[in-house]
Amino acid sequence: MTRVKTFITLTLLGGLAVVLPIAIFILLFQWLFGQISELVAPAVVWLEAHTDFKDTLAKLAVIALILGGCFLIGLLVKTSVGRWMHRHVDHWLGRLAPGYNTIKDLVLQFIGGGAGEGVLSGPVARVRIHGADNPLSVTAIVTSQHANGDFTVYVPTAPVPTSGFVFHVPAECVEILPNVTVEAAMKSIVACGSGSGALLAPAARS
Numbered sequence: 001m002t003r004v005k006t007f008i009t010l011t012l013l014g015g016l017a018v019v020l021p022i023a024i025f026i027l028l029f030q031w032l033f034g035q036i037s038e039l040v041a042p043a044v045v046w047l048e049a050h051t052d053f054k055d056t057l058a059k060l061a062v063i064a065l066i067l068g069g070c071f072l073i074g075l076l077v078k079t080s081v082g083r084w085m086h087r088h089v090d091h092w093l094g095r096l097a098p099g100y101n102t103i104k105d106l107v108l109q110f111i112g113g114g115a116g117e118g119v120l121s122g123p124v125a126r127v128r129i130h131g132a133d134n135p136l137s138v139t140a141i142v143t144s145q146h147a148n149g150d151f152t153v154y155v156p157t158a159p160v161p162t163s164g165f166v167f168h169v170p171a172e173c174v175e176i177l178p179n180v181t182v183e184a185a186m187k188s189i190v191a192c193g194s195g196s197g198a199l200l201a202p203a204a205r206s
Contacts, residue, residue: 044058047061090104122141122144123142124182125140125151125175126200127174129167129169129173137175138155139155139156140156149170150168150169150170150171151170151174152167154166156189158189158192159191159192
């Protein structure tokens with residue numbers, strides 16, 4: 001009886017391990033699609049009125065056009081003319097649109113600005129936030145290095161890495177993990193530390 005119970009439990013857990021990530025992904029996609037649909041609703045209405053695209057297909061077409069537009073703008077700003085235009089537009093928006101510079105700085109700090117600083121561009125590190133002699137350490141992302149050698153690090157919280165804590169620590173408390181990517185670190189944090197053994201293994205840091 002115990003074997004049957006164990007078999008049923010393990011099989012059920014195995015099924016949940018397969019189904020739950022898929023279900024959560026679908027729910028997240030539906031929520032994200034709903035949020036984007038509200039933002040692009042005016043363009044969708046225009047597209048439905050002037051083309052054969054209807055409802056979901058029209059929404060997908062508008063989203064694809066927006067992403068394509070972002071890609072083309074990205075190509076444009078790689079040129080000298082594009083950089084000149086962006087610099088002037090950026091300057092005038094900063095002067096005329098209240099809050100624009102703050103929003104721009106937040107975005108650049110998250111994705112990484114021209115100086116190579118930012119959450120997604122910084123190296124992953126193992127940080128001893130209570131001092132170099134304290135064995136307690138956390139997984140962190142270096143977001144800035146100071147002139148005196150100190151570091152500013154972002155420590156994401158599990159399982160939602162978009163919230164966390166900012167620490168300013170001396171260099172001796174920071175162990176950079178050059179072979180650990182931000183994506184791998186975030187994956188471990190989302191999984192509440194699962195996989196940290198492989199992530200922090202000496203072989204991964206050699």
